Amino acid sequence: xxxxxxxxxxxxxxxxxxxxxxxxxxxxxxxxxxxxxxxxxxxxxxxxxxxxxxxxxxxxxxxxxxxxxxxxxxxxxxxxxxxxxxxxxxxxxxxxxxxxxxxxxxxxxxxxxxxxxxxxxxxxxxxxxxxxxxxxxxxxxxxxxxxxxxxxxxxxxxxxxxxxxxxxxxxxxxxxxxxxxxxxxxxxxxxxxxxxxxxxxxxxxxxxxxxxxxxxxxxxxxxxxxxxxxxxxxxxxxxxxxxxxxxxxxxxxxxxxxxxxxxxxxxxxxxxxxxxxxxxxxxxxxxxxxxxxxxxxxxxxxxxxxxxxxxxxxxxxxxxxxxxxxxxxxxxxxxxxxxxxxxxxxxxxxxxxxxxxxxxxxxxxxxxxxxxxxxxxxxxxxxxxxxxxxxxxxxxxxxxxxxxxxxxxxxxxxxxxxxxxxxxxxxxxx
RNA sequence: UCCUCGGUAGCUCAACGGUAGAGCACCCGGCUGUUAACCGGGUGGUUGUUGGUUCGAAUCCAACCCGGGGAGCCA
Numbered sequence: 397x398x399x400x401x402x403x404x405x406x407x408x409x410x411x412x413x414x415x416x417x418x419x420x421x422x423x424x425x426x427x428x429x430x431x432x433x434x435x436x437x438x439x440x441x442x443x444x445x446x447x448x449x450x451x452x453x454x455x456x457x458x459x460x461x462x463x464x465x466x467x468x469x470x471x472x473x474x475x476x477x478x479x480x481x482x483x484x485x486x487x488x489x490x491x492x493x494x495x496x497x498x499x500x501x502x503x504x505x506x507x508x509x510x511x512x513x514x515x516x517x518x519x520x521x522x523x524x525x526x527x528x529x530x531x532x533x534x535x536x537x538x539x540x541x542x543x544x545x546x547x548x549x550x551x552x553x554x555x556x557x558x559x560x561x562x563x564x565x566x567x568x569x570x571x572x573x574x575x576x577x578x579x580x581x582x583x584x585x586x587x588x589x590x591x592x593x594x595x596x597x598x599x600x601x602x603x604x605x606x607x608x609x610x611x612x613x614x615x616x617x618x619x620x621x622x623x624x625x626x627x628x629x630x631x632x633x634x635x636x637x638x639x640x641x642x643x644x645x646x647x648x649x650x651x652x653x654x655x656x657x658x659x660x661x662x663x664x665x666x667x668x669x670x671x672x673x674x675x676x677x678x679x680x681x682x683x684x685x686x687x688x689x690x691x692x693x694x695x696x697x698x699x700x701x702x703x704x705x706x707x708x709x710x711x712x713x714x715x716x717x718x719x720x721x722x723x724x725x726x727x728x729x730x731x732x733x734x735x736x737x738x739x740x741x742x743x744x745x746x747x748x749x750x751x752x753x754x755x756x757x758x759x760x761x762x763x764x765x766x767x768x769x770x771x772x773x774x775x776x777x778x779x780x781x782x783x784x785x786x787x788x789x790x791x792x793x794x795x796x797x798x799x800x801x802x803x804x805x806x807x808x809x810x811x812x813x814x815x816x817x818x819x820x821x822x823x824x825x826x
Numbered sequence: 827u828c829c830u831c832g833g834u835a836g837c838u839c840a841a842c843g844g845u846a847g848a849g850c851a852c853c854c855g856g857c858u859g860u861u862a863a864c865c866g867g868g869u870g871g872u873u874g875u876u877g878g879u880u881c882g883a884a885u886c887c888a889a890c891c892c893g894g895g896g897a898g899c900c901a
Contacts, residue, residue: 425864426857445858462851477859497836502862503850504838508893564899580901605899606827618901697897740901749901797901811901822893 402438405482408472412487415440418519419464419495421502422457429457431486433468439521442468442484453489462501463519465492507812514817515826525653526813529646530802534598536645537619537796540638541596546621549588551581551597556776564604566614577602581620582793583725583780586756589622589791590783596621608821610810611698611748613799615819622793628727628737628755631792632713635741635751636671638796639711643667646805659807663745666709673713676735679704695721702746711750715739724766726754727790739794747804753794760784 400413417435424430427446432439444457460466470484477483499513500520510517517523541548554568554575565576581597588595601618621634643664646654654661674682683690686703690696695717696704705712716735719728726736738754757763763784767777774781802814812818817826 421862423860423863424857425860428858428860430860430863432861441861443859447858475859477861497852499836499851501837501851504862506838506894509837601901603900607899608894609896609899612900616901695899699897752901795901800901 402433402435402440404437405440405472405484409474409482410472412469412471413484415468415470415484417466417468419460419462419466421462422460424458429454431457431460431466431468431489433466433484434519438480440480440482440484441478442470442486442489444486444489448485449487449489453486456491457486457489459494460491461495462498463495463516465495466490467492511812511818511823512825518816521656523813525656526802526806526808527816528653529650529657529806530798530814532646532650533642533798533802533805536642537598537638539645540641541621544594546594546596547588547592549585549592549595549597550599551578551584551588551620553578553600553602564606566602566604579603580618580795582622582795583777585620585622585793586783586791587779589624589793590787590789593624594621595623606821609698610812611800611803613811613815613818613820616811616815617798619796619798620793622791624789624791626755626792627790628715628739628792631753631755631794632671632673632715632739635713635739635753635794635796636669636711639671639741639751639801640667640669642801643805654806657806657808659805663709664805667711667744671711671713671741672708673715673739674704675715676717679714682707693718693720698748701742701748705742705744705746705748708744711741711743713739713741722754724770724772725756725763727757728762737792743800743804745804745807747800749797750800750804751794751796753792755790755792758784758788758790760788 398414399416400408402415405413415433415435417433420432420434420439422429422431429444431442431444433442444454446454467490468484468486469488470486473483473485474481475483500510500516554570555578556575565579568575568577579601581599585595585597596619598619599617600615602615604614605612623630623634626634647661647664651661677692680690680692683700683703688700688703690700704714715738716729717738719734719736722736722738726738729735729737736754740749741751742748743750757766760781764781767774799811799814803811806814808814812820
C-alpha cells in the first residue's frame with residue numbers, strides 16, 4: 397500500500413490508504429479522538445475509535461503533539477461532519493517524531509511573532525493558499541511568454557554598476573573590486589532583445605532603499621520582458637494581455653485558495669482587456685479635481701495612485717510622465733519632448749504600481765547625452781551604447797513586480813506574506 | 827531619515843497611581859462525533875532597558891532599544 401496525498405483522497409473512497417504527514421490539531425472525547433493530519437496537499441480529519449484500534453495506538457494518539465510527524469493508515473470515508481467532506485477512519489498510526497511544544501498555536505498571533513517563526517508559519521493554511529497563488533502566477537507568466545515565443549534570458553545578479561542611478565544598491569566585494577546586487581536586468585535584456593528579438597528575464601532583484609511600507613521588500617522578484625521593434629503602444633498591449641492572462645489563470649486554477657483568503661473574486665473577474673489609459677496630464681487633472689494639491693511635474697505618491705486607481709474597475713495605465721522624473725533611458729515623445737513614452741500600470745483597490753514600462757531611447761547621441769546628464773560613467777556603459785551603434789531599433793519593455801501582483805490578486809494588505817522568506821528593512825531572519 | 831501608534835505569562839490581550847489577571851498553549855483528570863471541541867484543577871511574570879517623580883509606578887516623566895503603520899523612494 398503506497399502513499400496517497402490528501403488532495404487525491406476522493407479517488408480512494410472506501411479503501412485503506414497510507415497518508416504521510418504532520419499533526420495539525422487533535423481533539424479527544426474519551427473513547428474517540430480526532431486528529432487533523434496535513435501532508436502539504438491538504439488537511440484531513442482522522443478518526444480514532446478506541447474500540448477499533450489497538451490500545452497502543454490509541455494511547456499513542458493521546459500523546460501526539462501539534463506538528464508531530466506521523467504515518468497514518470486508514471479507510472477513506474465520505475462524511476458530511478468532516479471538514480473537507482472526507483475523513484480517515486484510522487486503523488494504524490506510526491509516530492515518526494514527537495514534536496516539541498509548537499510555538500504557533502491555533503489561536504491568534506501577532507505579525508512580529510509569526511515573522512520570527514516564518515519557517516514554521518509556512519505550514520499554515522493561509523500561507524499555503526498565498527504561496528500556491530504565487531506559484532500559479534509564476535507558471536502563468538512563464539506559459540504566457542513561452543506561448544508567444546519569447547526566449548528566457550537570465551541576467552546577472554552581480555553587476556558592476558547601477559541601472560538607474562538614483563536607487564540605492566546593495567554593495568558587495570568582488571575580489572577586492574566593487575560589485576552590486578542587480579536592481580534590474582533591463583540593460584542586459586536590451587542586449588538580449590537585439591540578439592533574440594523577444595526576450596524576458598525573471599529573477600530576484602535587490603534594492604537597498606530604506607523603505608518601510610506595505611509595498612516594499614529589499615529582495616523581490618521582477619519579470620522584465622523586452623521586445624525589439626515594439627513601440628510604446630505595443631508595449632502597453634503586451635502588459636494588459638499579460639496581466640489579464642495571469643488573473644484568468646488564477647481564477648481558473650486557484651479559486652479555492654482565493655476563497656480561503658476571502659478574496660472578492662468579482663473584483664478580479666472584471667480584469668479583462670482593454671485596460672483604460674490616461675495620460676499623466678489627465679491624471680494630474682483628475683487628482684486636482686479630487687482635491688489633491690499637486691502640480692504638473694511632480695511624481696505621484698501612494699495615496700495619489702490609490703485615488704486614480706479607485707476611479708476604474710480594472711488596472712489603469714498612466715502614460716507619458718514628465719521626462720525630468722523618469723529614468724535616463726526612456727524615449728521622449730517625438731511630439732512632446734517634455735514627456736517620455738512610458739507607462740505605469742496601477743492595480744485596483746489601492747495596490748499601486750505593479751508595472752513600470754517604457755520605450756527606450758534608440759538614438760546613440762541622445763542616449764549619450766542623457767547618461768552625461770545623469771552622471772553615469774561612460775566606460776561602464778560603453779557596451780550599452782554599442783547597442784545603439786550596431787543596428788539600433790525602436791524597442792520597449794517593462795518590469796512587473798511579482799510580490800505586488802500576488803498581494804493584489806490575493807487581496808493582502810502587505811507584500812511580506814507573498815514571498816516565502818521576506819527581506820524587509822529590519823528583517824534578515826529567518 | 828522623519829511622522830505616528832505600540833512593547834505586561836510561550837502566544838493574544840486586560841489591569842491606566844494602591845496585593846499583576848483572563849483566554850489559548852503546556853501538565854493532571856473527565857467526556858463515543860469533535861469542528862480554533864468542551865468541562866474541572868494546576869504550572870507559568872525582573873510589566874522592553876536605564877534613570878527620575880511619588881509613601882507607593884505596569885500605570886506619570888525623560889532617554890534609549892525593539893516592533894506595527896505611514897512619508898520619501900520605488901516594482
